[in-house]
Amino acid sequence: MTDQKSYYRSFSSYLKELFGQSVYRISIDAGFTCPNRNGTIEAFGCAYCSPRGSWNDGLGRLSIDEQVAQQKELIRRRYKAHKFLAYFQAYTNTYAPVKKLKAIYDSVVQGDDDFVGIIIGTRPDCIDREKLDLISTYTEKGLKVWIEYGLQSARERTLKLIERGHGTKVFQDAVLLTHGYGIGVGTHVIIGLPDETETDVHYTADFLADLPVDLVKIHNLNIVENTKMAEWYRSGKVAPLSLDDYANLVVEFLERTAPEVAVARLVAESKKTSLIEPRWSLNKPRAIHRIVTCFKERQSYQGKLYR
Ligand code: SF4
Structure with a gap:
């Protein structure tokens, strides 16, 4: 197996460096909704987002405590790991009054030493100083905190x-504000969007390279x-990318990404029953192997073209 670490900086190895041991994410559906779904901005969501998104329906039916307990048990058994990140993943996890956010975040991490960090997935138009004041209290308590913004x-x-339902300016503002609080910044990008070319993918990579982004999910x-x-x-109106084309574009994106940025995802997963295309994404290890091979064939690596 190729040594992936020499081609890009994986989030798992980054976490191992940071915490000195393997740390796993526990995904949580805390019952949030999204302003681009509930009619505040739009009622139908982003064009690619299904009513349940990529969320695991099975977990969503459980209470937060049950979701955490079930995943902890599984991770302990499968990976013999004992430290976790609370990943508030489903929908927009800052879309509530601060008091409610605090109650939800506390319900997971307060008094539980198994958690060494928090990741909060949200939209860049759903953050403000009041929420960042709250979120930064968790860093003061010794937890590592990231906010992931969809771009x-x-x-x-x-x-x-x-x-x-938002533009790039609000994203830039959210990233800079969050970074100013000493909170880690993550971002999500999609490769293969309608009407986008290779140049557009490079443009997005260069745009992010100019911002203090700590982790990226592709x-x-x-x-x-x-x-x-x-x-x-x-x-x-839209056609799926072949695995070869996708792998090449991922490599070109990462060539423009700073070497220290952690890569938390390379391939998106969707439920087999709802995925139309591309079906190759159902075989994630094969897709990742193709990307690594592509790095190798091009004698390339993350950051090679970073300005
Ligand atoms: S912002 Fe996220 S949760 Fe909301 S509609 Fe778009 S993809 Fe779905």
Whole structure:
């Protein structure tokens, strides 16, 4: 097996360096919704987002305590690991009054020494100083904290097309504000969005390279049922990337990414029953192996073209 670490900085190895041991994420659906789904911005969500997103329905039916207990048990048994990050993942995890946010975050991490950090996934238009004041209290308590902001593309026309409901300026502002609080910043991007070319992918990578981003999650565009993207696919408005094309674009994206940025995802997962295309994404190890091979063939690595 190729040594992946020499090609890109994986989040798992970054966590191992940071904590001196293996640390695993525990994904939590804390019952939030999203302003781009509940009618505040839009009622139908981003064009690629299904009503349940990529969230594991089985976990969502459990209480937060049950979700945590079930995953801890599984991780301990499978990986013999005992330290965790609380990953508030489903929907927009800062979309509530500060008092409610505190109650939810506390309910998971307060008094539980198994947790060494928190990751909060959200939209860049759902953060402000009051929320950051709260979130930074967890760093003061010794937890490592990241906020992950969805961007998907740095092209304004793409953000409009996929109906994100925000532009790049609000993303830049959120990243800079969060970084100023000493909180880690993560971001999500999608490769293969409609009408995007190789140049657009490079543009997004360069845009992020100019910002204090600590971790990146790269997703292939998964076309899933019950989304606008599925309608566009059926009408020929969007076509899935082949695995080879995707692997090349991931490498080109990471060549422009700073070497110290941790890569927390290379391939998006969707439920087999709702995924239309690309079906190759169902075999994640094979897709990651293709990306690593592509790095090797190009004699390349993360940060090679970083300005
Ligand atoms: S912001 Fe996230 S949760 Fe909300 S509609 Fe878009 S992808 Fe779905």
